[in-house]
Amino acid sequence: MSALQEPLDPALYESRAHIPIAVITVVLSLASIAVGLRTHTRAVILRQFGIDDATAILALILAYGSGIMVASNTLYGAGRHIQVVDLSLLWKYFRTFYVSIVLYNGSLTAIKIAFLLQYYRILTTQRMRRVITGALIFVALWSISQLLVTIFTCTPIEKFWKPEVEGTCIPNLPFWYINAAGNILTDVIVFATPLPALGALNLRKSQKLMLLGIFSLGFFTCAISIIRIQYLKLSPDVTWDNVESSCWSISELCSGIICACLPTLRPLLAKFVPSIGTSKNTSYYKQHASGRDGTPGTGYSGAGRMKSVETSSERGIVYPEDIELHGGSDSGKGVRTDHRLSGHQQGRNHYIPQNLGFQPEMKTEIASGIPPSPSMRADRGIEVKRDFVITNGSY
Template structure:
């Protein structure tokens, strides 16, 4: 701390304040992130009803980010945004300043950890092929170990912990520098790892070129978080005038959290945008691609496949629209085996005849089993009887197959 205290006569800037800037940045960035998480929650939980672990992780990240931002904003009461030697800063409140500063750092690292987990769980759900899951698991172990280790080091930065805001307490602390530089550099490396992992798999998706570019663009928005992390590094070194110098670092930190959370939410809110803007719906576009889910068997409930837009065709089967970002690639270890059959679609038997025959065979000692068949881009004959055309859909049919049972039913 400076040995001489400037006076209004020697330094007219002694009454300068950046408190308004701090409050504006915190409120604006956290409001955007909160809206993004809210839209994600509504889209996943209400519209398509596929709320999962990645969505819970996004909510946890948002809660920690709000806590960190709240601490940053609260610190303006204790002098954050003003010169430490300003007459408007009460020296007796500096202990509270550093205690609040410590809490904001811990919550910042907790939010970063939850955001990284959100991305990895999201990749696990969407890109759930065996090959991608191995890559995601390796990246996840690396990222999780780094994030959790940094969170623990931040919590136990000083021994005892209260020495962080009570310098006079006997004990030791890890020097802020180079620890903060190491922490920031490691976060940049893990961020780049997270955002690079899905790109090869996304590039191989069977989508039209414009859709593939749009999808890659949405995922690449995460690199803005890396850019913010790089910018933030230059503001980590603080002088004795810590209450003034820490403004830029804290604002970039809150902005980094908000940007990461928002980027994690963007790929999941397309169903909501398609509802608000019908022209964005896949089946409503001439070049749009959607995935058609059909079931020719009897359905329970209301007849609509949970979480998807549904309708009924002329064969009595239920049709659902699955958006590309919600298509979960099937792995080989699913209990309900699904076999890709690029063959012509066989003629269908009316549901009542099919199940009537099935019940008759059960009485004869035959065992009914259910099979699932997926047809990708199954050809459909045109009305003129010429060459078949591709309807660009995935069709799923569930039918009974009768096999001989060991025991007769009574």
């Protein structure tokens, strides 16, 4: 007669499988809204969808993959004590856990690259672009190396979820601590990179603080990364203990995605709250126009005449999507850009805020009527050339 098995403590049958499902649903929903609004703003409102926006979408897709793996792991024992989990399901638990870790590192890499590509688009001085390029190379190399180490933690890979398979594995705990510390360091590099350039802008104190605050939102993700470290060390009851670590990991990803999207949403908010885009600051523009329209006093007579017009317009508080910090050199003297305006661009109000320290001078030349030279095509019509000269002086 076999001995009776000792009954387990009723507390071991407790389940908290609902916690990761609830947390993942909430944070992924918020991240999806942020990416959706960013995509609409950049692609529809501004029509300037770029590689940084595509990278943010990729980060969200990978975060979804990691979150789905974490949530589906509740089918294999996640959220329950390992003593009451069916042992035949444990290999599936660790296989799903492995996939979630790989996707987590992939999403984290995409988030950091999205931040840096966004800085590269906005901060266009040569000095800042060199700094951002250096940061991008360092962060990309570190993140990709960690992703590869995660993928090949065990040789063969299958040994991660089937310990009986012959092979070797890197010890989990030292690697996870090194990975977490490196991620925090690269987070600080990513989020601190634009701050010196923003702090040097010629803005009112309130504007500068608001701009620095928007770009510093990413440090909230660093805080989550630091909190997550204390949950990396797991006891033998791994299916129970890993709930906190998994929840903080997905929250870290979604926080990074949201922080990357928030600075791009001001144009969308301004459509519904116009006061966001207005202030009492006035920017002045000086326009020199010359043409051949036959109008007495303003048209072309012999050598032609030049007409100067000063206009002003209301300009709102400076936001990341406004500044597009153009600078021609490290000395901050600005750039000169020449371009032909297409039909839909003619008549648009092109401006650069005066309070950024750059003074725009717009020159418009209009040529119409009979071409002065036979070499010009008669069907050329009206040609508009508009030059912007940005200087660092004052009127």
